[in-house]
Amino acid sequence: MLGINIKPSAEIRKNYNNIESFVRRESMLRLREHLIDSEEGRLNGKTGYSVDEVTNMMKAAVKETLHGHRS
Known part of the structure; x- marks a missing residue:
């Protein structure tokens, strides 16, 4: 198994x-x-999203989520 511990x-x-x-810490x-990836991207000139x-x-x-598929 791939690291699954039952x-x-x-x-x-x-x-x-x-x-x-453990679960809260992982989250x-x-x-x-x-957040670090986003900040590094911002510092490197990556543009963000508008509101x-x-x-x-x-x-x-x-x-x-409500309909179970992407449109």
Whole structure:
């Protein structure tokens, strides 16, 4: 298997706080990576998105989530 570690449900319940902490930490690290990549891009002259572009992307993402496909 590719790094998947399967645990019995009793062990997961017993270690829920540790698992929850790990998942939050992983999420924060991913967010930090994205922010660093964005800042590096900005510093290197990469252009961003306008408010209208972001609004349209968000609407498309919501529509995709609700309807299960991309338009």
